[in-house]
Amino acid sequence: xxSRRALILATGVAVAAMFAAGNLPAADAPDAAAARxxxxxxxxxxxxxxxxxxxxxxxxxxxxGDGRFAITDLASLARPDxxxxxxxxxxxxxxxxxxxxxxxxxxxxxxxxxxxxxxxxSGLALSxxxxxxxxxEITVIGHKWAQEPEKPDFIIGQFSHVTSSASLATEMxxxxxxxxxxxxxxxxxxxxxxxxxxxVVDKSGKVVGVLLRIAGLSKPLVVPASVxxxxxxxxxxxxxxxxxxxxPFWPIAVLPVPGKPPAAQDFAQTLRLxxxxxxxxxCKAKGTIxxxxxxxxxxxxxxxxNVYKDExxxxxxxxxxxxxxxxxxxxxxxxxxxxxxxxxxxxxxxQKVRDTVFSGCMDLLKAVSKIGKAYRxxxxxxxxxxxxxxxxxxxxxxxxxxxxxxxxxxxxxxYLMLAPHGSEAKLVAKADRLAAVAEVRGTRLDEGRWIxxxxxxxxxxxxGSQRAIYVQPLAWADGPSFGSHERKPGWSGTGAPPPPxxxxxxxxxxx
Numbered sequence: 001x002x003s004r005r006a007l008i009l010a011t012g013v014a015v016a017a018m019f020a021a022g023n024l025p026a027a028d029a030p031d032a033a034a035a036r037x038x039x040x041x042x043x044x045x046x047x048x049x050x051x052x053x054x055x056x057x058x059x060x061x062x063x064x065g066d067g068r069f070a071i072t073d074l075a076s077l078a079r080p081d082x083x084x085x086x087x088x089x090x091x092x093x094x095x096x097x098x099x100x101x102x103x104x105x106x107x108x109x110x111x112x113x114x115x116x117x118x119x120x121x122s123g124l125a126l127s128x129x130x131x132x133x134x135x136x137e138i139t140v141i142g143h144k145w146a147q148e149p150e151k152p153d154f155i156i157g158q159f160s161h162v163t164s165s166a167s168l169a170t171e172m173x174x175x176x177x178x179x180x181x182x183x184x185x186x187x188x189x190x191x192x193x194x195x196x197x198x199x200v201v202d203k204s205g206k207v208v209g210v211l212l213r214i215a216g217l218s219k220p221l222v223v224p225a226s227v228x229x230x231x232x233x234x235x236x237x238x239x240x241x242x243x244x245x246x247x248p249f250w251p252i253a254v255l256p257v258p259g260k261p262p263a264a265q266d267f268a269q270t271l272r273l274x275x276x277x278x279x280x281x282x283c284k285a286k287g288t289i290x291x292x293x294x295x296x297x298x299x300x301x302x303x304x305x306n307v308y309k310d311e312x313x314x315x316x317x318x319x320x321x322x323x324x325x326x327x328x329x330x331x332x333x334x335x336x337x338x339x340x341x342x343x344x345x346x347x348x349x350x351q352k353v354r355d356t357v358f359s360g361c362m363d364l365l366k367a368v369s370k371i372g373k374a375y376r377x378x379x380x381x382x383x384x385x386x387x388x389x390x391x392x393x394x395x396x397x398x399x400x401x402x403x404x405x406x407x408x409x410x411x412x413x414x415y416l417m418l419a420p421h422g423s424e425a426k427l428v429a430k431a432d433r434l435a436a437v438a439e440v441r442g443t444r445l446d447e448g449r450w451i452x453x454x455x456x457x458x459x460x461x462x463x464g465s466q467r468a469i470y471v472q473p474l475a476w477a478d479g480p481s482f483g484s485h486e487r488k489p490g491w492s493g494t495g496a497p498p499p500p501x502x503x504x505x506x507x508x509x510x511x
Contacts, residue, residue: 215348
């Protein structure tokens with residue numbers, strides 16, 4: 001037997017022992033509050049990361065048994081490009097998981113192998129209770145909308161009834177039921193805001209279930225501890241890389257970025273706000289104003305008479321561009337990018353919503369690519385100020401003019417370097433992701449091409465010998481050229497200038 005096979009066998013035996021010990025008694029606690037406090041130390045924020053270490057999705061999780069494995073949401077980790085999971089605990093401790101020992105699509109949960117458990121952290125025990133009846137008060141412990149790993153949230157409530165996996169699939173979701181038959185537990189009245197993978201504990205601090213947010217349902221469900229234990233015992237207990245995780249059976253509402261999930265109407269309202277606030281109020285988006293000028297003063301029958309003439313002039317506020325860039329507008333651009341990226345990449349979002357988001361973004365980007373110089377310069381200055389900030393802190397919505405630079409081979413495929421106009425920052429995005437969010441899907445970006453791009457800055461990463469801000473793209477359109485050759489006055493886009501705006505015709509934003 002070679003050393004690798006022996007290691008797998010030894011690990012499998014250890015995992016089996018841990019799984020079997022899932023109902024070990026927890027330390028006695030004087031009351032439920034104390035038990036919750038102890039349990040919270042084992043709860044973690046789970047960040048699914050790509051090969052460059054940029055975040056892809058967020059979930060909650062908890063250490064199990066002796067702490068060598070963590071239970072969390074399968075859907076968050078089974079997303080494309082996920083290579084590792086980073087666990088962050090309340091006390092500041094961190095750990096990394098590169099492998100899993102169990103992943104059950106039917107229950108939507110996975111057991112991650114925890115490498116180098118920090119400090120003196122230990123795991124939670126699974127309750128031996130096989131029914132929700134008589135449990136009394138229970139507590140959901142997790143990270144509300146994946147925010148603030150040092151401050152897990154408590155939601156206290158009670159279980160009410162159960163929902164069979166078969167009825168959920170056939171009656172509510174209109175799909176064939178999973179092969180494994182079991183029942184979810186429902187809450188009586190609470191609607192926790194913690195993400196999937198959050199443990200539900202009883203008064204003694206034992207785990208009685210795990211939260212699962214199934215898209216399309218008004219409230220999350222709970223996978224009972226007894227069902228989780230069966231899945232753990234039935235696993236083959238061989239460690240495999242996260243890239244081999246199976247897809248979950250249920251349509252899970254995955255958190256691609258931290259924060260309260262936006263609704264489709266939130267995106268639509270922000271998009272319209274950008275357009276309406278951009279229109280010049282002085283000229284009412286006409287580009288010109290009418291000025292009454294005194295041309296002659298006469299004295300007739302002893303009375304002075306003034307003669308006026310109306311004169312059409314270029315609007316001094318927008319310089320004839322019909323639009324201007326008021327204070328605070330870039331914050332709306334950022335919110336639009338964040339909401340759009342969320343809706344386009346979150347699990348469980350209807351495809352019609354995704355298509356509407358993409359279409360709305362493309363319309364805006366095309367308008368911005370043809371907008372007048374004054375508006376464009378103000379936007380560039382806001383972008384420059386935004387990129388000068390430290391973007392390592394997490395996802396951040398952005399709209400940027402950028403030129404495509406060199407192609408770089410990354411650990412999981414080809415990446416493109418992008419140079420934002422007016423900034424020394426460097427951006428990097430996966431080449432196939434950029435091709436997927438073009439107007440003509442699959443369009444490749446050649447070196448030197450100017451684009452206007454919207455998406456999420458996910459933090460700083462290292463690729464090759466360079467350091468750059470990793471971008472999760474939402475949409476892009478051909479942008480204005482910022483080369484050495486000046487365009488005709490009033491036109492900053494590529495190709496032929498647009499015809500003069502006719503009275504009554506739609507403005508740049510189609511309003």
